[in-house]
Each structure stands twice: as C-alpha cells, then as structure tokens.
Amino acid sequence: MVTVRAPATSANLGSGFDVFGAALDRPADIVRVEKADRTTIDVTGYGAEFIPEDPDSNTVGAVAEALDAPAHIRIDKGIRPSSGLGSSGASAAAAALALNELYDRGLSRRELVPIAGKGEATVSGEVHLDNVAPALLGGFTVATGRDVTVVDADIPLVACLPEIAVSTRDARDVVPAGATMEQLIYTVGRAATLTTGMCRNDPRLVGKGMHDRLVTPARADLIAGYDQVREAALSAGATGVTVSGAGPGIIAACYPENRQEIASAMVEAFKDAGVDSRAYQTKIGRGATLYSE
Numbered sequence: 001m002v003t004v005r006a007p008a009t010s011a012n013l014g015s016g017f018d019v020f021g022a023a024l025d026r027p028a029d030i031v032r033v034e035k036a037d038r039t040t041i042d043v044t045g046y047g048a049e050f051i052p053e054d055p056d057s058n059t060v061g062a063v064a065e066a067l068d069a070p071a072h073i074r075i076d077k078g079i080r081p082s083s084g085l086g087s088s089g090a091s092a093a094a095a096a097l098a099l100n101e102l103y104d105r106g107l108s109r110r111e112l113v114p115i116a117g118k119g120e121a122t123v124s125g126e127v128h129l130d131n132v133a134p135a136l137l138g139g140f141t142v143a144t145g146r147d148v149t150v151v152d153a154d155i156p157l158v159a160c161l162p163e164i165a166v167s168t169r170d171a172r173d174v175v176p177a178g179a180t181m182e183q184l185i186y187t188v189g190r191a192a193t194l195t196t197g198m199c200r201n202d203p204r205l206v207g208k209g210m211h212d213r214l215v216t217p218a219r220a221d222l223i224a225g226y227d228q229v230r231e232a233a234l235s236a237g238a239t240g241v242t243v244s245g246a247g248p249g250i251i252a253a254c255y256p257e258n259r260q261e262i263a264s265a266m267v268e269a270f271k272d273a274g275v276d277s278r279a280y281q282t283k284i285g286r287g288a289t290l291y292s293e
C-alpha cells in the first residue's frame, strides 16, 4: 500500500490566471492505493457526499488509466470540493504520485504534472496545471505549457472558504473572451510584481501583485459578500486579497503577525453578509508527501 498527502493549492493569485499557483501548508487530501485488477474508489471526509466514486467521474480515475495502474483508491478529503482550493486537483496529484510508486513507473514529479492535469481536466473541462503543479512540486509555481518554474517562497496566507459552492467549470464560463492592451499591460505589471515578491519573500509585493482587473471581477460576482470580505481583510492588515482559484474561496497575503486578525475579520465579514465560512491560517508549503508501507 502507498499513501500520499497532497496539499490544497491556490491558483491564479489574481494576476496569473491559469499560470500561477501556490501549495498551501493546510488543508490536504490523503490518498491510499493498493494494487487491484480494476480501479475502484472510496471517498470519505469533507464533502465526500458530493464526490463521485465512479472512476470515469472522479479525477483519480483518469490518472490510474493514464498510468495503466488499476488500484483500489481510498480518498480521505481534507479539502472541500468546489472550494477554489484545488480540491479535485489535490486528489489527482496524490493519486499520480501514489500510483507511480505502487507500480514503480519511475516518473519524476515534473513528469507526473501533466498526468495529474489530465485527471483534473475531467471535472474542470480544460487542462490547467496551476493546481496540480504546486500540489506535486510545492512552493509558488509558474506553469506555462509543460514548463513549470518553482520558487520555494515563504509567504503567510489566509484562505477563507464560504459555505457556497462554485464549480470551476461554471466559473470558467464567465472568464472574458479577450482583453484590451491596457488590461494586458496592467496584468503583466502585477504578475511581475507578484513574482518578484515571491522570489524575495516579500508579502507586500506579493499582495500588490495579486490585484487583477481581468478575470477576478466577473468571478467575484459569484461570491456573496466578496467586496466586504476583501475590505475587511485589507483593513485587518492583508497586503492583497483575491479570489482563490475559481472561487468561492478567498485568499489573502499578509505578514505573520496579522494572520489571526485577518482570519477573524474575513469570517466576521462573511457572517455579516449572511454566509457561514471557515478560515485557514496557512502559508506557502511543500508539495505532496509520499509514505510507503
């Protein structure tokens, strides 16, 4: 049996749609695999009742098929599905690493990124590697085509998850079809600022670089209370706040001393908007961890 813990991830980080991603220290999914004649899946944990166990519909099924690695796969969800915290991608990344080990396929973590991406695409509709790359490789990742650059950044974060479900597939439908030159110049400036901040471990630059005028406004409209929660986090000391992945999670960058206050402020602001939520005080963390038995 092989067991893997794969972390939640926050994709886009505002200015890096479909490119930027960050592994979060917590929460995480745990995936256990055992060899079998055909693939079967059991799901337990947070939101398990909303996750299909049919291999054709669960992200881990396509991974097992791509690796020609049939297995009994047990998924213990620590990351709620339809969260914007890379829940479906975390299971796919964990399964890729676990099955590669179980069947001794000898692929590197980088080689597993597109395989896990195939699994994730079964639910989101299109391949985007900005969840599975950080889930496998850790840190802050820049995924362009098959090239992934990793920065082992150390940035404190708060991820606040409201009791609203937004599927990545639906949230991709509201992405604008094009951009003006002015919007492109703004986005490049912010993305470069964010990347510099990650390389320097500078929460101020990371927060500044999270601002986005292109994709985020349309997605924010799908999250009740977004503007109030963003304002509350900024007032409590966040250096930047944006939609996490496709939402409804909201991610804030900060200095360590403000993290607790920001988490409370975000939960309070959601409550004022009539929405229950849960805040994770976290930071950029490592990629999936492998445990063999």
Ligand SMILES: Nc1ncnc2c1ncn2[C@@H]1O[C@H](COP(=O)(O)OP(=O)(O)O)[C@@H](O)[C@H]1O
Pocket (backbone or CB within 6 Å): 050, 051, 052, 057, 058, 059, 060, 075, 080, 081, 082, 083, 084, 085, 086, 087, 088, 089, 091, 092, 123, 124, 166, 167, 168, 169, 245, 246
């Ligand atoms: N292993 C899995 N973990 C989480 N969600 C899964 C899994 N397999 C299939 N799904 C489906 O994927 C959808 C959630 O994925 P997605 O919309 O991309 O959100 P998230 O940001 O949580 O990854 C849900 O419809 C869920 O049922």
Ligand SMILES: N[C@@H](CCOP(=O)(O)O)C(=O)O
Pocket (backbone or CB within 6 Å): 009, 011, 012, 017, 018, 019, 083, 084, 085, 086, 087, 088, 128, 130, 131, 168, 171, 172, 244, 245, 246, 247
């Ligand atoms: N780049 C994707 C990321 C989706 O992340 P998720 O955590 O919501 O699955 C997108 O923005 O659609």
